[in-house]
Amino acid sequence: MANPAQIPIQPVENPILCSPYVEPSAYWLYDRGTGIPTAVPGRRAASYWYKTERTATGQMALLQEEDSDLLPLVNALRDDVRAWRKSGWENASEVTKTLLRHWSRPDRSRRLFFCQLEAVETMIYLQELLARGKTRRGKAELSVEDYQKLAAGVSVRPDEWNPAVAQRPRLGDVPHEPGLKPLLRHACKMATGSGKTVVMSMLIAWAFCNRGRVPGDPRFPRRVLVICPNLTIKERLQVLRPGAEDNYYEKFDIVPTSLRPELAKGKVLVTNWHHFGEASEKSEGGKSYLVVNKGKESPKAFARNRLGDLWDDEPLLVLNDEGHHAYRPAPVGEDEQLTPDQKADREEATVWISGIDRLNQACGVALCVDLSATPFYIGGSGYSEGSPFPWIVSDFSLVDAIESGITKIPRLPAIDNTGRPDPKYFKLWEHITRDLKAGQKLPGGKPKPEVVWAKAEDALQTLAGQWKLDFERKQQARPGEEREPPVIILVCDNTAIAEHFHAQISGEVVVEAEEADEDEDDEAAAKRKKKPKPVKHYGRGQVFPDFLSNTKGNEVTLRIDSNLLAAAESEDPNATKKEAAEELRRIVSTVGKPGAPGEKVRCVVSVNMLSEGWDANNVTHILGLRAFGSQLLCEQVVGRGLRRMDYTPDPQTGLLTPEYVDVFGVPFSLIPFKGREPKGPPPPPTERNEVMALPERAAFEIRFPVVEGYVVALTKNLVRCDVSATERTRINPESTPVATFVRPQVGIQTGHISAHGGFELKLMNREEFYDSTHPQTICFEIAREVVRLLTETAVAGKQRLRRAARSQLFPQVLRIVEAYVATKVDFGGQHPCELGLDTYVHRIRDLLLAAIEPDEALGEPPLLPRLNRYKPIGSTASVHFKTVKPVQATARSHVNFVACDTASWEQAAMFQLEAAAVAGHVVCYVRNERMEFNIPYDFEGVARVYEPDFLVKLTNGTTLIVEIKGQFYDETEMKHQAADQWLRAVNRWGQLGRWDFLV
Numbered sequence: 001m002a003n004p005a006q007i008p009i010q011p012v013e014n015p016i017l018c019s020p021y022v023e024p025s026a027y028w029l030y031d032r033g034t035g036i037p038t039a040v041p042g043r044r045a046a047s048y049w050y051k052t053e054r055t056a057t058g059q060m061a062l063l064q065e066e067d068s069d070l071l072p073l074v075n076a077l078r079d080d081v082r083a084w085r086k087s088g089w090e091n092a093s094e095v096t097k098t099l100l101r102h103w104s105r106p107d108r109s110r111r112l113f114f115c116q117l118e119a120v121e122t123m124i125y126l127q128e129l130l131a132r133g134k135t136r137r138g139k140a141e142l143s144v145e146d147y148q149k150l151a152a153g154v155s156v157r158p159d160e161w162n163p164a165v166a167q168r169p170r171l172g173d174v175p176h177e178p179g180l181k182p183l184l185r186h187a188c189k190m191a192t193g194s195g196k197t198v199v200m201s202m203l204i205a206w207a208f209c210n211r212g213r214v215p216g217d218p219r220f221p222r223r224v225l226v227i228c229p230n231l232t233i234k235e236r237l238q239v240l241r242p243g244a245e246d247n248y249y250e251k252f253d254i255v256p257t258s259l260r261p262e263l264a265k266g267k268v269l270v271t272n273w274h275h276f277g278e279a280s281e282k283s284e285g286g287k288s289y290l291v292v293n294k295g296k297e298s299p300k301a302f303a304r305n306r307l308g309d310l311w312d313d314e315p316l317l318v319l320n321d322e323g324h325h326a327y328r329p330a331p332v333g334e335d336e337q338l339t340p341d342q343k344a345d346r347e348e349a350t351v352w353i354s355g356i357d358r359l360n361q362a363c364g365v366a367l368c369v370d371l372s373a374t375p376f377y378i379g380g381s382g383y384s385e386g387s388p389f390p391w392i393v394s395d396f397s398l399v400d401a402i403e404s405g406i407t408k409i410p411r412l413p414a415i416d417n418t419g420r421p422d423p424k425y426f427k428l429w430e431h432i433t434r435d436l437k438a439g440q441k442l443p444g445g446k447p448k449p450e451v452v453w454a455k456a457e458d459a460l461q462t463l464a465g466q467w468k469l470d471f472e473r474k475q476q477a478r479p480g481e482e483r484e485p486p487v488i489i490l491v492c493d494n495t496a497i498a499e500h501f502h503a504q505i506s507g508e509v510v511v512e513a514e515e516a517d518e519d520e521d522d523e524a525a526a527k528r529k530k531k532p533k534p535v536k537h538y539g540r541g542q543v544f545p546d547f548l549s550n551t552k553g554n555e556v557t558l559r560i561d562s563n564l565l566a567a568a569e570s571e572d573p574n575a576t577k578k579e580a581a582e583e584l585r586r587i588v589s590t591v592g593k594p595g596a597p598g599e600k601v602r603c604v605v606s607v608n609m610l611s612e613g614w615d616a617n618n619v620t621h622i623l624g625l626r627a628f629g630s631q632l633l634c635e636q637v638v639g640r641g642l643r644r645m646d647y648t649p650d651p652q653t654g655l656l657t658p659e660y661v662d663v664f665g666v667p668f669s670l671i672p673f674k675g676r677e678p679k680g681p682p683p684p685p686t687e688r689n690e691v692m693a694l695p696e697r698a699a700f701e702i703r704f705p706v707v708e709g710y711v712v713a714l715t716k717n718l719v720r721c722d723v724s725a726t727e728r729t730r731i732n733p734e735s736t737p738v739a740t741f742v743r744p745q746v747g748i749q750t751g752h753i754s755a756h757g758g759f760e761l762k763l764m765n766r767e768e769f770y771d772s773t774h775p776q777t778i779c780f781e782i783a784r785e786v787v788r789l790l791t792e793t794a795v796a797g798k799q800r801l802r803r804a805a806r807s808q809l810f811p812q813v814l815r816i817v818e819a820y821v822a823t824k825v826d827f828g829g830q831h832p833c834e835l836g837l838d839t840y841v842h843r844i845r846d847l848l849l850a851a852i853e854p855d856e857a858l859g860e861p862p863l864l865p866r867l868n869r870y871k872p873i874g875s876t877a878s879v880h881f882k883t884v885k886p887v888q889a890t891a892r893s894h895v896n897f898v899a900c901d902t903a904s905w906e907q908a909a910m911f912q913l914e915a916a917a918v919a920g921h922v923v924c925y926v927r928n929e930r931m932e933f934n935i936p937y938d939f940e941g942v943a944r945v946y947e948p949d950f951l952v953k954l955t956n957g958t959t960l961i962v963e964i965k966g967q968f969y970d971e972t973e974m975k976h977q978a979a980d981q982w983l984r985a986v987n988r989w990g991q992l993g994r995w996d997f998l999v
């Protein structure tokens with residue numbers, strides 16, 4: 001029998017199992033003995049991997065050497081939050097429920113991932129329920145008493161929650177120094193590319209909107225401090241400031257319009273941890289003095305100086321981006337030698353967490369939230385390397401993200417032509433360093449750079465060859481298809497290897513040259529000891545030189561100088577060095593972005609891994625040239641290439657379409673991956689088409705109002721309704737069965753045995769319900785609900801005015817309800833009291849709310865649209881997205897393509913519209929996709945939006961809303977009634993011409 005350790009991890013045909021928008025329902029389970037994956041129903045339990053003492057060989061080695069342990073606090077909270085979600089977020093504030101409903105809507109134009117919703121829900125559940133001594137309905141996994149102990153740093157259930165290799169779960173981070181206040185701290189573990197910044201914007205919106213509505217409630221901070229590791233991330237996170245251009249609240253529709261004013265009442269400061277460094281005792285007012293000695297800053301002085309306009313004496317919310325940097329270093333053993341990198345990491349962690357502690361002392365920290373893909377202790381921290389932060393409360397791992405399609409799928413070498421079960425390109429560093437001779441090693445035992453090149457060139461040429469095919473395919477893309485050049489990255493063991501590979505690929509060599517004035521002799525120059533100035537020489541590289549060689553002014557292969565990049569973060573007084581560092585940082589942070597300094601970069605050579613926050617989504621190939629001692633390190637490196645290009649689901653499956661990153665030399669064994677032999681061309685990628693408004697067709701622009709609701713201001717409490725024009729309601733016994741038969745399933749139960757030996761069937765129906773209900777009572781209940789909702793929005797003033805309005809409105813509305821029931825309800829032969837079921841009561845209520853309007857003939861102000869205050873007018877000019885759907889080119893539309901969900905009706909409709917334009921009936925048209933044109937409506941008490949299919953500008957000046965409907969569903973009547981209400985309001989408003997609606 002073969003040694004199981006020699007059997008490679010088996011790839012899967014398609015790692016994507018789940019939709020990104022709902023809770024995962026299946027996962028891949030790897031057999032430890034064979035490496036064979038099996039798709040298992042259900043959700044994977046939250047866990048983490050750690051090193052063991054076992055040893056093994058072959059591709060299974062890392063899997064055999066590591067073991068997993070559960071994160072029981074996360075799993076307990078998952079169950080509780082799931083039940084809380086199903087209850088409609090019971091005991092949350094009304095503002096919180098409004099936000100959660102808004103975020104959870106399946107009809108959003110930019111739908112949020114389930115992992116983003118779950119992370120925010122978990123934080124809210126802890127803060128709004130458990131912290132207030134409440135819990136969910138039913139038996140909770142995490143009790144209030146458990147929460148209180150964990151928040152105080154006390155371990156609970158030690159038999160279950162105290163694994164030997166893990167940190168004890170807790171929710172409070174207790175400082176080592178006596179006298180400092182504990183820090184209430186939670187961590188969200190979210191895979192790279194799963195949208196941590198969006199989660200931060202949701203948490204900020206939750207705090208600000210709640211505080212805005214209830215200004216005296218300190219549970220919801222009105223000040224947020226966002227802390228990050230470097231300047232690149234700091235610049236990127238400016239989108240969290242509500243007033244910033246391209247802020248996420250508008251881009252991702254985080255806050256409904258009704259709550260936007262509350263969002264603006266809070267303040268956000270984004271900074272990096274360097275800002276927490278100790279101020280000089282000889283400085284004052286930003287200047288240094290020899291005679292001044294201010295002493296160490298007090299906590300209040302520290303907080304005032306660091307927070308600026310954010311300073312207040314009330315607790316704030318702290319969000320740590322890449323929060324795994326903010327830990328409390330523990331003492332290390334006397335025999336433990338720290339590397340320079342580990343010392344630097346400990347210093348960063350100390351400055352970061354000490355700064356938060358001082359803010360907590362000065363003004364208080366209501367809650368500190370860490371967001372990270374890897375919230376684990378690192379080597380040199382004083383804790384077990386790879387052990388999790390004990391305050392992790394939410395986890396959506398890289399494996400989960402791959403199975404949900406949120407990230408690219410790694411393609412790893414599964415087999416090569418040697419026939420060995422351990423492909424060379426899988427654990428490349430082992431092959432490079434195996435059996436090195438004395439002349440091939442440096443004094444410290446590291447391989448010489450030229451030796452690494454000789455042993456890795458075949459892998460590089462193979463991977464770069466696949467990159468070249470992808471690059472050429474992009475260059476030959478048809479108009480409208482994406483053209484961003486793919487990027488290949490090399491992660492090297494040390495600077496010497498990085499320099500050598502960069503020179504071999506780019507052909508660029510830096511030499512030292514003496515710079516001497518023409519008027520001075522050699523002796524004078526020597527006396528002045530002028531430093532040599534580096535000079536670049538450009539030649540032809542050894543790897544596809546026509547694609548990857550650098551020339552002056554066109555440097556496509558970039559080497560990241562870690563020391564120089566660090567200078568961009570520091571306060572280095574050397575202006576020349578600072579300028580060079582900042583230029584490099586700008587290039588690194590904009591790789592692949594059109595019009596930016598890094599847009600031409602095709603190859604990146606770095607040491608260890610690229611900086612966090614590096615969000616280039618066009619990385620397609622990764623080569624690892626270093627040792628990988630743990631799956632955590634593999635994840636950190638592979639994570640640099642996992643950000644997707646496109647987030648459009650497949651219209652047939654609802655799943656995101658696969659995107660790939662090819663990885664050599666990074667032996668990641670604990671993820672579902674797609675195998676590929678290192679030889680041979682790659683399969684063609686899925687084509688993505690770029691749908692966009694064309695500037696040269698500006699004459700075909702269609703503008704539309706962005707309607708959020710309606711202005712109904714009753715001054716005389718007089719309303720009207722054209723009942724004959726309203727949509728019908730059908731009593732449908734298929735959706736609400738009126739009778740059923742029951743029979744015993746197990747054992748002997750009461751009943752008679754029928755002639756054929758079985759139990760008699762017993763009929764159950766709603767006769768009792770009919771006997772206890774009267775049709776007039778149903779009409780009264782519908783009218784009461786309509787009046788209540790009308791007066792909530794249409795009648796301004798105190799409760800006394802509302803009561804008076806209701807007494808005037810009720811008889812009017814009751815007459816409308818009775819007329820509707822008499823003329824517009826199709827009972828289909830069913831009992832009239834079927835109308836009393838909530839499903840029909842709510843439907844009629846919502847239909848009539850959309851149909852009733854102020855009676856203008858009797859002096860009431862007309863119904864008018866309430867426009868989005870931030871973007872009142874939309875336009876076809878804003879359309880720009882990528883899609884994997886089939887597309888059809890247009891001629892009479894501002895937008896270049898119509899993306900087709902099916903191969904039939906969209907194309908047929910488009911053909912008819914183009915023909916109508918040629919015939920002179922239509923000026924132009926547009927397919928309503930990602931244009932943000934929608935019609936608001938309520939259905940069963942939930943706010944929704946309806947997106948019709950086309951907008952058509954007719955030659956008579958009318959703009960026609962066109963809906964193509966193959967069959968009617970439960971909501972169809974409500975959507976059409978909402979469209980009628982939209983037309984009445986917008987046509988009375990009149991500022992964008994006349995509008996009409998056609999099904």
